[in-house]
Amino acid sequence: MSRLARCTIALVVLSLGACQVGERSSSSDSSSAPSHPAAETVNLTFTYGSEKEEWIKNVTEAFNREDHKTAAGKFVHVEAFPMGSGELIDELLNGGRQADIASPASAAFIKLGNVQSRVKTGKDLIGSTDSLVLSPVVIAMWKPMAEALGWPAKSVGWSDILALARDSRGWAAHGHPEWGPFRFGHTSPESSNSGLISIFAEAYAATGKKAGLTVAEVENPKTAQFIAGIESSVVHYGSSTGFFGKKMFANGPQYLSAAVLYENMVIESYSPNYSMPFPVVAIYPKEGTFWSDHPVGIVNREWVTQEKQQAAKVYIDYLLAKPQQEKAIPYGFRPGSTEVPLAAPIDGAHGVDPREPKTTLEVPAPEVMDAILKIWHANKKHADVALVFDTSGSMKDDHKIENAREGALQLISNLSDDDVFTLLPFSNQPQFAVKHVALSSGRAGVQQSISGLWPSGGTALYDAIDMAYRDQMAATEKDSGKIAAIVVLTDGEDRDSHMSLDDLLKEIQFDNEHHTVRVFTIAYGSDARKDVLKRIADATQAKSYEGTPQNIRTILRDISTFF
Amino acid sequence: MSNVPNQPDGPRATFLGKVVIFAFIIACAYGAYRLFVQGRGKTGGGSPASAAKSLFGGTEAPTAEIGISYGTEKKNWIEWAVKEFANTDNGKRIKINLLPMGSLEGAQALVSGDQRIHVWSPASSLYKDIFVQDWQLKYSKAPIVKEESLALSPMVFVMWDERYQAFKTKYGELNFDTIAKALTEQGGWQAIAGKPEWGLFKFGHTNPNESNSGLMTLVLMAYSKAGKNKNLTPADVLEPKFQQQLTTIEKAVSLSSSTGTMMREMVLKGPSAYDAVFVYENVAIDYLKSAAGRWGDIHVIYPKQNMWNDNPYYVIDATWSNADQRKAAELFLEFMMSEPVQKQALTHGFRPGNPNVPVIFPQSPFVTFQQFGLRNDIGNICEYPKAEVINNLLAAWQRSR
Numbered sequence: 001m002s003r004l005a006r007c008t009i010a011l012v013v014l015s016l017g018a019c020q021v022g023e024r025s026s027s028s029d030s031s032s033a034p035s036h037p038a039a040e041t042v043n044l045t046f047t048y049g050s051e052k053e054e055w056i057k058n059v060t061e062a063f064n065r066e067d068h069k070t071a072a073g074k075f076v077h078v079e080a081f082p083m084g085s086g087e088l089i090d091e092l093l094n095g096g097r098q099a100d101i102a103s104p105a106s107a108a109f110i111k112l113g114n115v116q117s118r119v120k121t122g123k124d125l126i127g128s129t130d131s132l133v134l135s136p137v138v139i140a141m142w143k144p145m146a147e148a149l150g151w152p153a154k155s156v157g158w159s160d161i162l163a164l165a166r167d168s169r170g171w172a173a174h175g176h177p178e179w180g181p182f183r184f185g186h187t188s189p190e191s192s193n194s195g196l197i198s199i200f201a202e203a204y205a206a207t208g209k210k211a212g213l214t215v216a217e218v219e220n221p222k223t224a225q226f227i228a229g230i231e232s233s234v235v236h237y238g239s240s241t242g243f244f245g246k247k248m249f250a251n252g253p254q255y256l257s258a259a260v261l262y263e264n265m266v267i268e269s270y271s272p273n274y275s276m277p278f279p280v281v282a283i284y285p286k287e288g289t290f291w292s293d294h295p296v297g298i299v300n301r302e303w304v305t306q307e308k309q310q311a312a313k314v315y316i317d318y319l320l321a322k323p324q325q326e327k328a329i330p331y332g333f334r335p336g337s338t339e340v341p342l343a344a345p346i347d348g349a350h351g352v353d354p355r356e357p358k359t360t361l362e363v364p365a366p367e368v369m370d371a372i373l374k375i376w377h378a379n380k381k382h383a384d385v386a387l388v389f390d391t392s393g394s395m396k397d398d399h400k401i402e403n404a405r406e407g408a409l410q411l412i413s414n415l416s417d418d419d420v421f422t423l424l425p426f427s428n429q430p431q432f433a434v435k436h437v438a439l440s441s442g443r444a445g446v447q448q449s450i451s452g453l454w455p456s457g458g459t460a461l462y463d464a465i466d467m468a469y470r471d472q473m474a475a476t477e478k479d480s481g482k483i484a485a486i487v488v489l490t491d492g493e494d495r496d497s498h499m500s501l502d503d504l505l506k507e508i509q510f511d512n513e514h515h516t517v518r519v520f521t522i523a524y525g526s527d528a529r530k531d532v533l534k535r536i537a538d539a540t541q542a543k544s545y546e547g548t549p550q551n552i553r554t555i556l557r558d559i560s561t562f563f
Numbered sequence: 564m565s566n567v568p569n570q571p572d573g574p575r576a577t578f579l580g581k582v583v584i585f586a587f588i589i590a591c592a593y594g595a596y597r598l599f600v601q602g603r604g605k606t607g608g609g610s611p612a613s614a615a616k617s618l619f620g621g622t623e624a625p626t627a628e629i630g631i632s633y634g635t636e637k638k639n640w641i642e643w644a645v646k647e648f649a650n651t652d653n654g655k656r657i658k659i660n661l662l663p664m665g666s667l668e669g670a671q672a673l674v675s676g677d678q679r680i681h682v683w684s685p686a687s688s689l690y691k692d693i694f695v696q697d698w699q700l701k702y703s704k705a706p707i708v709k710e711e712s713l714a715l716s717p718m719v720f721v722m723w724d725e726r727y728q729a730f731k732t733k734y735g736e737l738n739f740d741t742i743a744k745a746l747t748e749q750g751g752w753q754a755i756a757g758k759p760e761w762g763l764f765k766f767g768h769t770n771p772n773e774s775n776s777g778l779m780t781l782v783l784m785a786y787s788k789a790g791k792n793k794n795l796t797p798a799d800v801l802e803p804k805f806q807q808q809l810t811t812i813e814k815a816v817s818l819s820s821s822t823g824t825m826m827r828e829m830v831l832k833g834p835s836a837y838d839a840v841f842v843y844e845n846v847a848i849d850y851l852k853s854a855a856g857r858w859g860d861i862h863v864i865y866p867k868q869n870m871w872n873d874n875p876y877y878v879i880d881a882t883w884s885n886a887d888q889r890k891a892a893e894l895f896l897e898f899m900m901s902e903p904v905q906k907q908a909l910t911h912g913f914r915p916g917n918p919n920v921p922v923i924f925p926q927s928p929f930v931t932f933q934q935f936g937l938r939n940d941i942g943n944i945c946e947y948p949k950a951e952v953i954n955n956l957l958a959a960w961q962r963s964r
Contacts, residue, residue, distance in 0.1 A: 071628075071658060071660065128663070128820075128821075128824075130824075131828075131831060134831055134832065136835075155760050210751070210762055210763050211763055286759070286760045287762070288762050288835070289835075291832055291835075293832075306679075334831070336831065338827060338830045338850060338853040338854075339853065341853075341856045341857070342857055354857070355833075355858060355859075356835075357833075357835040358760050358761055358762065358833075358834060358835055359752075359760070359761055359762025359763070359765075359834070359835050360762070360832075360836060
C-alpha cells in the first residue's frame with residue numbers, strides 16, 4: 001500500500017488511541033476471579049469498544065458464573081476490558097495486554113489493524129469476525145427541532161443539517177428565532193469513529209456525491225468553504241461520543257440542537273435517568289449513513305494457543321446465542337443474530353425507526369480519507385484556550401510540577417497553528433505569563449514560559465479562574481468564531497482568594513448568550529477538591545477530570561480533542 | 564497450494580480429464596436429484612437419533628475426535644446435525660469439531676498440514692482437482708478415501724421485494740445486463756424508481772479468489788453474455804461486450820469473503836447494505852423468514868443459466884488421521900445422509916443429496932415459500948468451463964477491479 005495510506009492509517013489508529021482517557025479506566029468489568037484451579041481453567045482476555053460496556057458486563061458475568069467448558073473439559077473464564085476502539089487495536093499491535101479476543105466498534109478498525117499488522121508481521125491481526133450487535137450512526141435531534149425541518153414526513157439529510165449549520169439566521173430560518181443559533185456537535189475525527197464519519201458525510205454533502213469521492217473533489221476550494229461553514233456551528237469537539245450524548249441529554253437544546261451519535265444512545269435518552277424538556281429522535285440521513293457493527297474475532301497472535309482459540313470459540317458462540325442477543329436489545333442495540341427479531345425499545349416510542357437506514361455512504365479510499373482530514377484541520381473551528389496553572393508550593397511533591405509541565409507542553413503540541421493560547425500561573429495571586437498568543441508565531445515562546453514554571457506560595461484558585469474567565473469573555477466579544485475555553489489544573493484547596501466559590505459559580509454559569517466560556521478542570525493529586533472542581537466544570541457545561549502525575553499527559557491530550 | 568487465479572495453464576489434457584471427472588460427479592448428483600424429484604423416493608420419518616440407531620445398530624463406533632472444514636453456507640444445517648449426532652450412541656463416542664472455512668481456504672489449510680481437519684466439505688467440487696493435484700505433489704498419494712454429495716443448491720439473485728418490483732417496472736427483469744445498467748444510473752434509485760432516499764443501487768457477490776460462489780458468479784455472467792449453456796471459451800471471455808459488462812459490474816460491486824456472511828449482513832443491515840446479492844439458493848431460503856421480520860420480504864430470482872453446487876463431503880487420508888478417525892468420519896457421513904438429517908437440510912434450503920427424501924411436500928420450503936419466488940425447476944444447467952476459461956475469467960476479473 002502507499003506511504004500516504006499507511007500514514008493515514010497510522011494517524012487514525014494512533015490518534016484513536018487517545019480515546020476514553022480520563023473518563024474511565026480500562027479496568028476489567030467482569031472482575032470475578034476464576035473459581036476453579038488454574039490447571040483446569042483457560043483464562044481469556046477480551047478487549048472491546050466501550051460503547052457496549054453494560055451489555056458485555058452483564059453477559060460476561062453470567063458466562064463466568066455458568067462454568068462453561070471447552071471440548072477438552074476445561075473451564076473457560078473471561079476477563080473483559082472496555083476501551084476506545086483505536087486504543088484496543090493499538091494495544092494489540094504493540095503487544096500490551098495480549099488480548100485473546102477483540103471487538104472494536106466497527107469493522108473499519110479491524111481493516112485498519114490488519115493492514116498495519118500485515119506491514120509489520122505479514123499476517124492479519126484478527127481473522128474472520130461476526131457482528132456482536134449493530135447500531136447505525138444517526139443525527140440525534142430534539143423532536144420539535146426535527147419537526148421544524150419537516151421530519152418525519154420529509155426525509156432529512158446531512159445536506160439539510162449542514163445547510164442549517166451554515167445559515168447565520170440559525171433557527172429563525174425555520175420560523176423559530178427563539179431557539180437561537182443552530183448548535184451542532186460531533187466528536188473529533190482524530191479521536192472517535194463518529195467524528196470521522198461526520199466529516200466524511202460533510203465531504204459527501206459538499207460534493208453532492210454518495211460514492212466514488214476523489215481527492216481532487218475534496219481539495220476543491222468549494223468543499224473547504226462548505227466544511228468551514230458547518231464547523232463554525234460546532235460547539236466543541238471531544239474524544240467520546242458517549243460524553244456528547246450524555247451532555248446533550250442532561251443540558252437540553254440550549255447546549256446542542258443536534259449531534260452525531262449512535263442509535264443506541266438515542267434510545268438511552270429515554271431512560272428515567274434523564275429529565276429532558278423534549279424527546280430526542282434519530283434522523284437517518286437521506287443520503288446515507290454508516291453502521292457501527294461491533295465485529296468480534298479471535299486475535300491472530302502467538303499467545304493465543306489452540307486451547308485458547310477453542311475456549312474463545314465457546315465464549316463467542318455464547319455471546320451470539322439467542323439468550324445473550326436478546327439481552328442486548330434493552331441496551332438499545334440491534335442484535336447481531338438473525339434469529340432474534342427486533343423489538344422494543346428499538347421502535348418509534350424511543351425515537352428510532354427499525355426500518356431505517358435505507359442506504360449507506362461508501363467508506364472513502366485511504367488517500368481520500370487523508371485529504372478529508374487535512375481539509376478538516378484547515379477549516380475546523382479553532383480555539384482560544386487559557387491554561388490556569390497551579391504553581392503553589394505543594395506542586396513540588398511527587399514530581400507533580402514536572403509532570404504537569406510535560407502535560408501542558410503536550411496540550412500545546414496538540415493545538416493547531418490557528419489556535420490562540422493564554423497561560424495564567426497562580427499561587428498566592430494570578431499573573432498572566434502570556435496572553436492570547438497566536439500559536440502560528442508564538443508557539444516557542446509559550447513552550448518556554450511553561451518550561452519555566454516553578455512551585456512556591458499559596459492557592460488563590462477562584463481569583464485565578466475569575467481573572468481568566470473575564471479575559472476570555474472579553475476576547476470572545478471581539479472574536480466569537482473560536483471555541484473559548486479555560487483549562488484549570490490545581491492540586492489543592494483554595495486558601496488565598498478574595499472571591500468566594502458561590503460568587504465564582506454565579507459569574508461563570510453558562511447562559512448560552514454571553515457566558516459561553518467552558519471551564520475544564522483537573523483535580524490533580526489526592527489533595528485537590530474534586531467536588532468543587534466538578535461544580536465549576538458543570539456550571540460551564542464542560543468536563544472535570546481526576547489526574548495524577550502518571551496520567552496528567554494523557555488527560556491533557558484528551559482535553560485537546562475538545563478543541 | 565496454488566491459488567486458482569495463479570494456477571499456470573499446465574498440461575491441458577490432465578486438467579481437462581479432471582474437469583470431465585468433475586462434470587461427471589455433478590451429472591451424477593444432478594441425475595440422482597432428478598430421479599428423486601420425479602417421485603422415486605419415499606419419505607422417511609423419526610428422529611435423527613433413532614434413524615442413526617437403526618442405521619448403525621450393530622456397529623460399534625470408535626472413540627474418536629474429528630474436525631470438519633466446511634463452508635459457511637452450510638453453517639445452520641451442519642451445526643444442527645452435529646448437535647443431533649451428539650445425542651446418538653455413536654455421537655457419544657465421536658466428537659465433531661466444526662471449522663468454518665471458505666472452500667479454497669479449507670483446501671489450503673489441509674495441504675499445509677492443518678491437523679485439525681479430517682474432513683473437507685466445500686460448497687462445490689469446483690476446487691477438488693486443484694486440491695488433489697497439490698496434495699499429491701506434497702504427499703505422493705490420493706487424499707480422498709470417501710466422498711459423497713451432501714446436498715445440492717443452485718445460484719439465485721436475492722433482492723428486497725419492494726425494490727425488486729420497482730426494478731422490474733424499470734428494466735423488465737433482473738439479470739446481469741440490467742444489474743450493469745442499474746449500477747451505472749446517475750442518481751441511482753432516483754433514476755431507477757424516483758426514490759432518491761434508496762441511494763445508489765448496491766449489488767453484492769463474494770470474492771472469486773476466496774469463495775466458490777464468487778467464481779460461480781463470473782462463470783454465469785459469462786454464460787449469460789455468451790447466450791449459451793456449454794462450451795464457454797476463452798474467446799467468449801475476451802469478447803469486448805462481456806469485458807465491458809464485467810468492468811461495469813465489478814467497479815461498483817460490494818465484495819464479501821463468504822456467502823453466508825454476505826447474506827447475514829444483508830438481513831442484519833437491510834437494503835442499506837445491499838439491494839441485491841447473488842448467492843446459493845439454500846442460503847437465501849435459510850434467511851427468508853428472519854429477513855421478512857426486519858425489513859420486509861425478499862424475493863428470489865433464478866438466472867436463466869444456472870449451475871449446481873454439490874456440497875461434497877471428502878474424508879481425507881491424512882497422516883494425522885488414524886483408522887478410527889476415518890471410520891468416525893464415515894459414520895458421521897452416514898448420519899448426514901440419513902433421511903431425517905436430509906429432511907432437515909430441506910428446512911435450511913438445500914435440495915437433499917439423498918434421493919429418498921422428496922423436495923415437494925406441504926411443509927417443504929419450496930411449497931411454503933413459493934410467494935418469495937422459490938421454484939423447483941431452475942432452468943438451464945450450464946456445464947463447468949475448462950480450466951483455461953476459468954483462468955481467463957479470473958484474470959479478467961483482476962483487471963476489472
